[in-house]
Amino acid sequence: MLKKAMLMYKWTIFIYILMGVTTQFLGTAGIRVFQKLLDHIAQATGLRDGFTLLFLYGAMLIGATLLHYLQEYPHTVLSTGISEQLKVMALGKVSGMDYAAYQNTGTGDLIKLIDNGAHAGKNILHSFFLRILHELLPGLLFSLFFISLYNPQLMLVIGIGYLAVFLLSQLLLGRLYRIKSKLLANQEKMSALSVRGFMELAVFRLNRRYKKELELLQATAGEIVRNSVRIRMIHEAFFALFALLVIMIKLAVLVYGARSLLAGHSSIGTLAAMIMFVDQIYSPIAIFNVLYVEYKLNAVAYRRFEETLNGPEDANLHVGKEVDLLRGKVDFQDVSFGYEGRGVLNHVTFSIEPGCSTAIIGASGSGKSTIIKLMLGLLKKSSGHILVDGTDIDSLKLDSLYRHLSYISQEAPVFDTCIRENILFDEERPDEEIYRMLEQVQLKEKVQALPEGLETKIGEKGMKLSGGEKQRLAFARVLAQQRNLVILDEPVSALDNKTEKSLMDTILNQLAGKTLVIVTHRLRSIRHVDTIILVRNGEIAGIGSFESLMAGSPYFRELWSLEEPASSSDAG
Numbered sequence: 001m002l003k004k005a006m007l008m009y010k011w012t013i014f015i016y017i018l019m020g021v022t023t024q025f026l027g028t029a030g031i032r033v034f035q036k037l038l039d040h041i042a043q044a045t046g047l048r049d050g051f052t053l054l055f056l057y058g059a060m061l062i063g064a065t066l067l068h069y070l071q072e073y074p075h076t077v078l079s080t081g082i083s084e085q086l087k088v089m090a091l092g093k094v095s096g097m098d099y100a101a102y103q104n105t106g107t108g109d110l111i112k113l114i115d116n117g118a119h120a121g122k123n124i125l126h127s128f129f130l131r132i133l134h135e136l137l138p139g140l141l142f143s144l145f146f147i148s149l150y151n152p153q154l155m156l157v158i159g160i161g162y163l164a165v166f167l168l169s170q171l172l173l174g175r176l177y178r179i180k181s182k183l184l185a186n187q188e189k190m191s192a193l194s195v196r197g198f199m200e201l202a203v204f205r206l207n208r209r210y211k212k213e214l215e216l217l218q219a220t221a222g223e224i225v226r227n228s229v230r231i232r233m234i235h236e237a238f239f240a241l242f243a244l245l246v247i248m249i250k251l252a253v254l255v256y257g258a259r260s261l262l263a264g265h266s267s268i269g270t271l272a273a274m275i276m277f278v279d280q281i282y283s284p285i286a287i288f289n290v291l292y293v294e295y296k297l298n299a300v301a302y303r304r305f306e307e308t309l310n311g312p313e314d315a316n317l318h319v320g321k322e323v324d325l326l327r328g329k330v331d332f333q334d335v336s337f338g339y340e341g342r343g344v345l346n347h348v349t350f351s352i353e354p355g356c357s358t359a360i361i362g363a364s365g366s367g368k369s370t371i372i373k374l375m376l377g378l379l380k381k382s383s384g385h386i387l388v389d390g391t392d393i394d395s396l397k398l399d400s401l402y403r404h405l406s407y408i409s410q411e412a413p414v415f416d417t418c419i420r421e422n423i424l425f426d427e428e429r430p431d432e433e434i435y436r437m438l439e440q441v442q443l444k445e446k447v448q449a450l451p452e453g454l455e456t457k458i459g460e461k462g463m464k465l466s467g468g469e470k471q472r473l474a475f476a477r478v479l480a481q482q483r484n485l486v487i488l489d490e491p492v493s494a495l496d497n498k499t500e501k502s503l504m505d506t507i508l509n510q511l512a513g514k515t516l517v518i519v520t521h522r523l524r525s526i527r528h529v530d531t532i533i534l535v536r537n538g539e540i541a542g543i544g545s546f547e548s549l550m551a552g553s554p555y556f557r558e559l560w561s562l563e564e565p566a567s568s569s570d571a572g
């Protein structure tokens with residue numbers, strides 16, 4: 001993905017490097033011109049030559065300053081753009097990710113991983129590789145080149161200095177790396193603890209867990225501060241020792257240069273230039289060493305990001321037979337499935353007829369939602385066949401199938417946007433039409449009374465609505481979509497008896513002729529569906545109408561007897 005981000009910004013990167021190389025050239029060549037200017041002044045030879053050198057030196061300094069300012073543009077584009085692009089690519093990857101892999105990673109961890117990974121990717125590309133190519137390498141090479149013009153023997157002194165820097169870095173940076181890894185681990189812990197603390201307010205408050213959570217957070221925060229201070233001190237120790245080394249090299253150059261000067265082999269300008277070049281030559285090496293530690297740590301975070309997002313994709317989301325029309329017949333033939341090797345569905349066989357209503361019922365954990373997710377192609381069966389309108393679901397292009405079906409999930413049937421968008425997504429329809437749908441789900445008055453009406457934001461996972469209101473809003477979407485296959489997982493679990501009955505009547509009426517599949521625990525709400533599929537411990541325990549199951553299935557009668565007493569009288 002980093003390569004892709006790099007290609008997206010290839011021209012900006014090219015210009016940025018070019019600007020950096022030019023700035024470094026102006027900086028180092030400027031020292032050479034400065035030396036000539038100094039020598040010229042010392043020898044006081046003719047005014048014209050002096051002005052030319054002064055003009056050239058001034059122009060180089062101004063040019064370097066201007067370029068320094070101008071390169072802020074590509075610098076900012078790259079430093080912000082790369083991480084943002086990586087996040088965009090990450091969402092693109094998640095949109096096609098295998099659903100089981102997505103579930104295994106978990107949303108919270110995925111968000112953290114993407115945030116850290118995008119940041120690490122930006123640092124690898126921008127703060128490490130580009131910084132080397134834009135600043136450190138050209139600065140170093142130009143300085144070496146100009147020094148070699150004066151005295152190739154000095155390269156030996158520089159070489160010995162590099163060896164000393166290398167040994168010094170090995171000594172300190174290995175430790176730095178270990179502390180930084182600890183710091184990163186603590187920062188991840190801190191963010192995981194904060195996220196769960198912020199998200200689970202009710203659970204933690206009522207279980208009086210916040211005291212313990214705050215203690216944990218406090219301890220982690222202390223560790224972070226301690227490690228950050230140690231890192232800072234090691235950084236500074238490294239740079240202080242490095243500065244001492246550079247001073248010693250400068251002194252050596254000064255002694256050596258002074259002797260040449262006295263012997264008449266050198267000039268004052270050359271001596272001044274040598275001293276300036278020593279800084280130019282050593283700073284890139286010192287900076288590189290510190291950057292290299294950061295790079296190694298970022299590489300770990302980035303590898304995790306790539307590995308997760310380059311994990312298994314949904315093989316037939318965008319590949320397969322196009323679904324132009326869907327009648328809505330679904331056949332499960334001897335289907336088995338398990339989560340991480342643990343069997344959940346065993347040899348499940350049933351048929352859902354087009355244009356009919358079917359309810360899937362059974363105790364909690366019996367496998368109902370799993371059946372739905374297999375039917376939707378989100379999960380992939382272990383064995384058997386799932387046919388949609390007679391074609392194996394694995395050979396259909398799922399994205400085209402989704403154009404023809406409506407699905408309300410059990411967990412979060414709505415999402416964080418306004419009421420209008422929750423019903424229509426990007427489709428445009430007149431307000432009156434939307435209000436008509438809201439009336440059918442008994443939400444019209446509530447929405448009309450809101451100051452912002454249809455534009456009211458409903459909050460994360462519809463937090464600003466009650467459980468039942470969320471479900472009714474999702475129903476309005478189903479009514480708006482009018483798709484041929486409608487799959488509802490626990491659509492009435494949060495509704496009161498009266499609203500539930502009236503809403504189920506509306507759904508059955510409004511969607512008459514469509515294929516309707518409903519998962520529910522509320523048996524009374526599905527008394528009038530055409531077929532009921534009874535699931536027990538991952539197996540089919542009965543299929544038939546309400547009356548036939550009442551007559552023939554003791555397990556169904558048992559479930560019915562557990563319904564609220566008021567409704568059991570309906571059975572008769």
Ligand SMILES: Nc1ncnc2c1ncn2[C@@H]1O[C@H](COP(=O)(O)OP(=O)(O)OP(=O)(O)O)[C@@H](O)[C@H]1O
Binds near residue numbers: 103339344367368371
């Ligand atoms: N992502 C998952 N990873 C591992 N096990 C899972 C996963 N999702 C569900 N299960 C397990 O699979 C079994 C069937 O779950 P499923 O959600 O299909 O049941 P259900 O009948 O819809 O239950 P409920 O009525 O409580 O919603 C349960 O034992 C559950 O713990």
